[in-house]
Amino acid sequence: MSKQMWGGRFKxxxxxxxxxxxxxxxxxxxxxxxxxxxxxxxxxxLKEAGILNRSEAKKLTDGLADIFKEVQRGAFKxxxxxxxxxxxxxxxxxxxxxxLAQKLHTLRSRNDQVVFDQKWYCYKEGIYILSxxxxxLSSLNYLGNKYxxxxxxxxxxxxxxxxxxxxxxxxxxxxxxxxDFERLDNFIKKSSIYIGSGxxxxxxxxxxxxxxxxxKFLKKIKPGIKEGKSKTVKNSLDNVSSRDFVIEFxxxxxxxxxxxSRLAEDFILFSTKEFNFFDLPEEFCTGSSLMPHKKNPDFxxxxxxxxxxxxxxxxxxxxxxxxIPLTYNRDMQLDKEPLFSSTETIEDELSVMSDFxxxxxxxxxxxxxxxxxxxxxxxxxxxxxxxxxxxxxxxxDIIGKLIRYSEDKNINIKEMKDADLVKFHEKLTAKEIKxxxxxxxxxxxxxxxxxKKRTSSN
Ligand code: ARG
Numbered sequence: 001m002s003k004q005m006w007g008g009r010f011k012x013x014x015x016x017x018x019x020x021x022x023x024x025x026x027x028x029x030x031x032x033x034x035x036x037x038x039x040x041x042x043x044x045x046l047k048e049a050g051i052l053n054r055s056e057a058k059k060l061t062d063g064l065a066d067i068f069k070e071v072q073r074g075a076f077k078x079x080x081x082x083x084x085x086x087x088x089x090x091x092x093x094x095x096x097x098x099x100l101a102q103k104l105h106t107l108r109s110r111n112d113q114v115v116f117d118q119k120w121y122c123y124k125e126g127i128y129i130l131s132x133x134x135x136x137l138s139s140l141n142y143l144g145n146k147y148x149x150x151x152x153x154x155x156x157x158x159x160x161x162x163x164x165x166x167x168x169x170x171x172x173x174x175x176x177x178x179x180d181f182e183r184l185d186n187f188i189k190k191s192s193i194y195i196g197s198g199x200x201x202x203x204x205x206x207x208x209x210x211x212x213x214x215x216k217f218l219k220k221i222k223p224g225i226k227e228g229k230s231k232t233v234k235n236s237l238d239n240v241s242s243r244d245f246v247i248e249f250x251x252x253x254x255x256x257x258x259x260x261s262r263l264a265e266d267f268i269l270f271s272t273k274e275f276n277f278f279d280l281p282e283e284f285c286t287g288s289s290l291m292p293h294k295k296n297p298d299f300x301x302x303x304x305x306x307x308x309x310x311x312x313x314x315x316x317x318x319x320x321x322x323x324i325p326l327t328y329n330r331d332m333q334l335d336k337e338p339l340f341s342s343t344e345t346i347e348d349e350l351s352v353m354s355d356f357x358x359x360x361x362x363x364x365x366x367x368x369x370x371x372x373x374x375x376x377x378x379x380x381x382x383x384x385x386x387x388x389x390x391x392x393x394x395x396x397d398i399i400g401k402l403i404r405y406s407e408d409k410n411i412n413i414k415e416m417k418d419a420d421l422v423k424f425h426e427k428l429t430a431k432e433i434k435x436x437x438x439x440x441x442x443x444x445x446x447x448x449x450x451x452k453k454r455t456s457s458n
Contacts, residue, residue, distance in 0.1 A: 281359025
């Protein structure tokens, strides 16, 4: 057990089992970078407040910069016997600068550090997720444009409904991910940081000293994140109590996950022999140890399956936070596992998804077979009659009966002779039927949609 940041008032040593139970270093070490940021800002604030002299502040800042370099190189290895990342860095500083490190935590609380660290984590990872989403959006664009001349059956209730264009089909997912992008972008734009809550009641260090520390630090590293200016981050009790930013972040990721999962489900379905519309890229499929013919869509299944984990993580934090009294409570330590888990899972999914989408092949020939289905054009037949001044409900009924007749007699509407057709309506002729019951007509007859521009397909 490494040195702790508390203990003076205790007569007994902490129980070994309990110590292990309450440790968080194996999880929160991922916040090392941001925890160092907090320490650097705090050191400047202590100097501004006259608590540290110039040389002490420099020594501490240099020590922190050393640890920061380790983190950047990926060489940072936390001591697994530390209680948490805040303790770990404090102990390391003692190794680096000796007794002076004892001054680093002056008038500071881990409650203030942890919320600062997590805000910064959400901000940084949020930006990374945006960049990954951008690549997925361009892959969808690529796929849609590559097969932009293809039309395919559209479904409601998983039953064939009407013809849609492949570009609209991929465009639907594009729209969903674009909204996810905007949600995350807004979240990032309003991200801000705040230091100086103490444990809950604020600290004796003047606000101006903290502001100076934050200003100097932000100027140096120009991260884009701002100092919190709104009233809501200026209340120290709220600052150490609240994790709604984590919940909001996981909420955005959960909606994004729901969209990823729906895309996965569609592509799984369309790649089955039963549909046979899509050929999935082999690099993202696996085989069976028993059945030699199998090519399983495991990537998509894992994406779909991750919904359980990602929604669970959101519900986990919501539930943890719902009944805890103001202000900080140790329950809140448990928010990190769900936060990291959802973030990392989404990042993994998006990284693979962009390459996956580029490898999907659309089977034009197989889709053409499905497009033969006369029912896909039933609505267009109704519209044709409506254009001939037949009331919609009447037209609907006429075409319904025509389909029924076709099924009963086992004769395709396209094969029917005028004599048969005019019994349903005088304007229904074989010539008109041939013209209407085509994908081209179905697409061209939709006037409510925006014109599609050809975008570059890479
Ligand atoms: N490890 C804690 C957390 O993640 C922060 C430490 C606060 N501990 C404390 N005893 N006040 O929430």
